[in-house]
Amino acid sequence: MLISINNISATNATVNSTSYKTTADLTAPTVKSTDPTNKATNVAVNKAIKVTFSESIKKGTGWIELKTSSGKSVAVTTSISGNTLTITPKSSLTKGTTYVLYVHSKSITDLSGNKYVYSGSKTFKTDGTAPTIKSTSPTNKATNVAVNKAIKVTFSESIKKGTGWIELKTSSGKSVAVTTSISGNTLTITPKSNLTPGTKYTLLIHSGTVTDLSGNKYVYAGSKTFKTKSENxxxxxxxxxxxxxxxxxxxxxxxxxxxxxxxxxxxxxxxxxxxxxxxxxxxxxxxxxxxxxxxxxxxxxxxxxxxxxxxxxxxxxxxxxxxxxxxxxxxxxxxxxxxxxxxxxxxxxxxxxxxxxxxxxxxxxxxxxxxxxxxxxxxxxxxxxxxxxxxxxxxxxxxxxxxxxxxxxxxxxxxxxxxxxxxxxxxxxxxxxxxxxxxxxxxxxxxxxxxxxxxxxxxxxxxxxxxxxxxxxxxxxxxxxxxxxxxxxxxxxxxx
The missing domain is CATH 3.20.20.80 (Glycosidases)
Known part of the structure; x- marks a missing residue:
């Protein structure tokens, strides 16, 4: 396209002419990346899906589908910011399930109106794996543990509070009052008062006490023991x-x-x-x-x-x-x-x-x-x-x-x-x-x-x-x- 602009000066009776050549945007937007990535596993059930395009986009006339591998549709909402399309399920996804995302042709366009052309589906699988204990501090069967020790249990992934219960007991069966807190993948168990010197303790984290962020429940995997340091x-x-x-x-x-x-x-x-x-x-x-x-x-x-x-x-x-x-x-x-x-x-x-x-x-x-x-x-x-x-x-x-x-x-x-x-x-x-x-x-x-x-x-x-x-x-x-x-x-x- 050629645009000419004439600048006419009455005083000198002259005409100055300037020409500008522009190129029309005829390139359709393409998908550059997705989060979760294609074929990803262990995706959180509350995950918002993000699709990043090659340029800024706006809403088109096509449709977007999120389905289970068995074909069941999932209700979603969508939003756009710059070159990113966010697809948010209206409720948590099902654990351990494969999902398929379809961003159909014309679902979005670039700012010039060029329509996105369908380029294939993307799949991912939600997290269906229960968290497991990776380590404890004090370690299992540790001795000479400080009587004011806060017990830390590190899991295989980030966790949240579940419905089960935690027990800390002496070897004679006496229960110890504790408080608990969670940060990331770490559960901290703090006795409400100092433990007894020279005493063996058993820690039991029962099934369902914690879950991962997808709701997968921890399964009891045995007790942990430690012995406090002697007072003398x-x-x-x-x-x-x-x-x-x-x-x-x-x-x-x-x-x-x-x-x-x-x-x-x-x-x-x-x-x-x-x-x-x-x-x-x-x-x-x-x-x-x-x-x-x-x-x-x-x-x-x-x-x-x-x-x-x-x-x-x-x-x-x-x-x-x-x-x-x-x-x-x-x-x-x-x-x-x-x-x-x-x-x-x-x-x-x-x-x-x-x-x-x-x-x-x-x-x-x-x-x-x-x-x-x-x-x-x-x-x-x-x-x-x-x-x-x-x-x-x-x-x-x-x-x-x-x-x-x-x-x-x-x-x-x-x-x-x-x-x-x-x-x-x-x-x-x-x-x-x-x-x-x-x-x-x-x-x-x-x-x-x-x-x-x-x-x-x-x-x-x-x-x-x-x-x-x-x-x-x-x-x-x-x-x-x-x-x-x-x-x-x-x-x-x-x-x-």
Missing amino acids: MQAVWLPSSYVTYNTLNVTKLTKMGITDVFVKVSQTNYKSVLTSIFSKVSGTGINIHAWITCFYYNGSWINPQKNTTYVNSLISFISSVTKYSVNGKNVDGIHLDYVRYPGTAYKYTGATATITSFVQKVYNTVKAIDSSVAVSAALMPEGSVNAYYYGQNYTQLSNYLDFLVPMIYKGNYGYDSSTGTNSKGSSGTNWIASKVSYIVSQANGKPVIAGLQTYRSDNDVTAISASELQNDINAAISNGASGYALFRYGLIDDDL
Whole structure:
């Protein structure tokens, strides 16, 4: 088409002529994409269908059909925005059903009136698959679960509340009151009050409790269990060889209810040992404390008053251990051993102050890096003369320790190991009780974890019976201990 425009000037009696050539739009719109796509599956039953064209469109004179594969028509409404046609079923579609969409010729046109030409049907199938559980937190059969833990259940797809019910029960059948919430594909179950420490719980999510967004009901797939962390610490000293040579039985630890492990590390092996132990206990809830020897090196005692270079090196090492991370996991604690004199503290002026000062430096160093890392120390059990011989004053040290671990080893210090008894009580339980009671009274309210020997003595490494060890544990707990630490792994009766 040619359009001419004449511009006539009367003054100069001239005529200016300008011509414009235009091209008429003769191209019909075509379908560029559909949502859902052709042959899509698991389409939501409340899905609005969108058809995107090659250009802006408007309503034509043809018709649009949405039918089931069996030929049943579905009532729909339509709307247009720009180049998009939206087809909305008037009610939810049927689950697990194949639908066919027909956008017939002339149903729409472009803005120039060019009519869409039918280019074939599009099919899709609605979601007929019920949601399934993909994971839970805590995991099934987890131990050492926090008593204030919110339980999260992750499903295979987004969910909504159904008509079924959820139960959280103790192993004895007592029901726990909970609240629930849903976000996306995650169901959160929150107990209304803290759970009971050291207790096994069972979670039952019954059929129909949740559905997917298409209304497909979850089908019960079995219960999930977990056990809460004991209120008292239940720890064990772990030589690094069990980690290095892969002889650590983590299942045994969890069955024993172990909550914390003191794993031996050195300046030469701490990275490999911690990397390995983090991997081994992953998902168990067991806390890892780096067990570090302080003033005993290569078979000789170090006097911290006379070897400041060694002390500074030790502080630097402890700093490195605290900072060491594997996949975002750091140690939960620093556990100091041999942080004392070998029974000769009385020979050195200020010996107790030296030990206390060192522990204070460790505490400040660790807390400056990560305030959540606990600092503890293995202490001698000599009561009122502990500072005199070893430089360890329970009250002073409690200012710089998150918990104290006196080594209340009855086989070494408490009674005649050859007979198993003495005047202080059968099997040494009275001695354990008295030592725990005294140290608790001196600890300024800090937790005291009783270090208990699991074998007869250093001269006889026969493991004592589980029943005898349990009596020792009971004696410690009943006299104020906030838990126990077993010395050591590898010398513990399997029946404990």
